Amino acid sequence: MTRILILGGGGMIGQKLAHHLAADGWQGQPAEVILHDVGFAPDGAVAAQRMTGSLTEPGAVERLAALRPDVIFHLAAIVSGEAEQDFDKGWDVNMFPTWHLLSALRAEHVNSGETYLPRLVFSSSIAVFGAPFPDKIGDDFLAAPLTSYGAQKACCELMIGDFSRKGFINGVSIRLPTICVRPGKPNKAASGFFSGIIREPLNGLDAVLPVPDTVRHLHASPRSAVGFLMRAGTMELDPLGARRSLNMPGVSCTIAEQIEALRAVAGADAVAHIRSDPDENITKIVAGWPRDFDTARARELGFVAESDFAEIIRTYIADEMTPA
Amino acid sequence: MTRILILGGGGMIGQKLAHHLAADGWQGQPAEVILHDVGFAPDGAVAAQRMTGSLTEPGAVERLAALRPDVIFHLAAIVSGEAEQDFDKGWDVNMFPTWHLLSALRAEHVNSGETYLPRLVFSSSIAVFGAPFPDKIGDDFLAAPLTSYGAQKACCELMIGDFSRKGFINGVSIRLPTICVRPGKPNKAASGFFSGIIREPLNGLDAVLPVPDTVRHLHASPRSAVGFLMRAGTMELDPLGARRSLNMPGVSCTIAEQIEALRAVAGADAVAHIRSDPDENITKIVAGWPRDFDTARARELGFVAESDFAEIIRTYIADEMTPA
Known part of the structure; x- marks a missing residue:
């Protein structure tokens, strides 16, 4: 059975993805789903194992990597407004755990005799881009973030690209537009x-x-965001070459x-x-x-908004x- | 007297920059020059203080930041071939010490009542770019490195950009073309x-x-490289806005x-x-x-090759x- 780990599994998108996996499974089969987050809402019940903790705790990502998930959806982050207000927390939560996770997954890859090669889907953001930019941003446009959140996401993308290029993991970063309309209460995101x-x-x-x-x-619904994640989790990644960061449509x-x-x-x-x-x-x-965005590439690759x-x-x- | 710290001061470019500063001073005045490196060649004598050590040692960058240099030239790195062969060493030497240095400089900035604001000139590389690319790479082109060395440099650029945007340091990254003709013996660089x-x-x-x-x-001489560094160290940075990474001419x-x-x-x-x-x-x-490259921007800013x-x-x- 495919083992799927969702980091940030208590968040809005993580919960919707978990519900989707519980209902539809993974590529036509039932999946084992593990949700990890700092906390879960009381009403967030879904058919999945829950693990509570912070990715910043020593040993946390190593324990998660030791589960050798087949697929990891990395959605865990503090939002842009909070990362801008609390500089240290932003980098400590949004960048360093990703590095440690990649290192831990690589260690599992090596220890397995290079048979373990997890799919990692990272939720990046259009915040990697900063003005001035053209009316439609193409796939070749530079990441020049104007927020710490964007800089942290861009660093993670580079690391995921390098670990993937070296064959330690099979990773892809999808740059989500603003997800709208979010259900529930307002969060601290500037958006x-x-x-x-x-x-x-x-x-x-x-x-x-x-x-x-x-x-x-640029906007896409939570339902589309789940669709993007599922597509990124199942698509063939070799055609992307070394460019593993994709602008999502919206x-x-x-x-x-x-x-x-x-x-x-x-x-x-x-x-x-x-x-x-x-x-x-x-x-x-x-x-x-x-x-x-000019999102022709993402649409050709089967991402739909x-x-x-x-x-x-x-x-x-x-x-x-x-x-x- | 302006205090200038050169990280990687024992390397070829670091030595040439130190010789230049000893001969010509800093903006018409004598400067206090401190060279830091893992080692110095016996014939590398120049009128400067030498400090021997690795930036990866605990406390190393904090001690350097405590000197509160007015200008820091960060040239320290292992070369592309070695970073590609030894993945851990590449990230440990080429990325993490830059993060720790930025954090230590920020701590000095805060402790000084925000009066200390060092100029940081980082020697990045055209290795942040990866094929496919246009015949002439423009300033808006994405960093999509195909080597770990390039990924490490690109991450450092993002961090330097974010610390600069927040006003903790005043940083700029210059992407050097291949420096040619290097004197002395071959090094491990693929170039x-x-x-x-x-x-x-x-x-x-x-x-x-x-x-x-x-x-x-794309090539520039060691003499041009010293000129690039001096220009980056003395030019007005505000006109760059948040885009603090510059492609050098060659x-x-x-x-x-x-x-x-x-x-x-x-x-x-x-x-x-x-x-x-x-x-x-x-x-x-x-x-x-x-x-x-299309290096019109750098040439307008006074960089000459x-x-x-x-x-x-x-x-x-x-x-x-x-x-x-």
Whole structure:
């Protein structure tokens, strides 16, 4: 049975991936799923083994590598806003455990007589890019992050690329657009309002918009994010050569277009819940984020996102607001 | 008096930079120069303080940071061939000490009440780029290294960029082309033959060419490298914004053109010393290296290289073969 380890398995995407694996299995077969995180919400029950702890604890990643998972989804991170506020914590959580994990997996590879070669899918971010950039960022564009979070993700990508090139692991990094509409409560991500201005109004609550509505950004639903991870976990990686970092597709739109999609799907009453309250810090962070990608390569490789923002809203309603 | 620390101060470039500083000082004034390296050649005498040790020793970078140098030239590294052969040593020497150095400099910055803000000049490499690439690599092109050495340099660039963006240091990374003609004996760099096929014949010795003479590559002399470092150490960095990695200019030419330049400068007898002996491993590494750059940005910023390879050869003859 395929053993699948999800780091950050208590998070929103980790939980959705675990539910998907419990329901659909792995390549048509049941899978053994192990979730690791610093904690799990009380209602996060899913048919999977849970391990609680921090990847920063001494020996933690070595113990996880010793399980010799066939596939590892590495989704564990602190979010961009927190990594920007707490410099030490950002690097300690978002970069160094990835190094230690890679080293531990390599040790297992060596100890196994080089028969153990895990698939590692790393959730990177479009935050590896920083302004100035072209309207559509291509696959050859440099990673010049304007946040510590982006720098940490970019370092991890380089390490994963080098360990893969050397044949110690079989890794791929997927640069996720902002995942929207996130269910549940706001988190500390600077991008949190992109979901908030849709989710709160749909649930009859007020929402704050901290940036101008002219801001353009790239979005994909949580359902698409799970699809990206599954595709990255199962696709043939050899055709990628040494370039193991992929820009994921998404819907590029302005906040005004997001709001118009909300009006079309849920009416003017929903839109009336949005209140503008500019936040200089968030505006500055978001101004350094990409607006759109040329994602032809990812689409050719079979990664699929929504076609417009209204579809993203309808996905939220179907997955989060509709009784199962 | 400006205190200047040169990490890797016992190496070829470090020694040349130290000699330059001893002769010309720093911005028209005498400077206090401290050289740090794992060892110094017996004939490497220069008017500077020497410190012997490894940056990988516990506490080593903290002691160096405590000296609060005004300017740090970080040239310390193991070369590409060795980093490729010894994976652990490559990362342990080429990446982690840079992280610890940055952390130690940041601690001094904080302890000084944020008055201490050192200039850090990091010698990166065109090895951060990997094929496939355009004929001329522009400043927006992605770092996709095909060697561990390149991945280590690219990670250091990201860290230096983030520490600089946060205002903990004032750093810049310069991506040096292959430095040619290196004086002295061959080192373990995969690029060593680029110098060897010129240096050995000029000194009446045989030289081996391990790759096809159609290989195109980018070169600058050791004298230009010192000029790049001095420029990076003294220029205004604010105009660079958050993009603190610069491609240095150089002479782009094929090995056949190198050999023709040798013939023009030193005659057919010199060229007769070159013997072709293909090495598959070196050919593979070199095939992943860049051939040419669009270095308009660096030239606008005042970085100057030779105009053709014959000039590089004449620089070697003037600096290394002519009695002072």
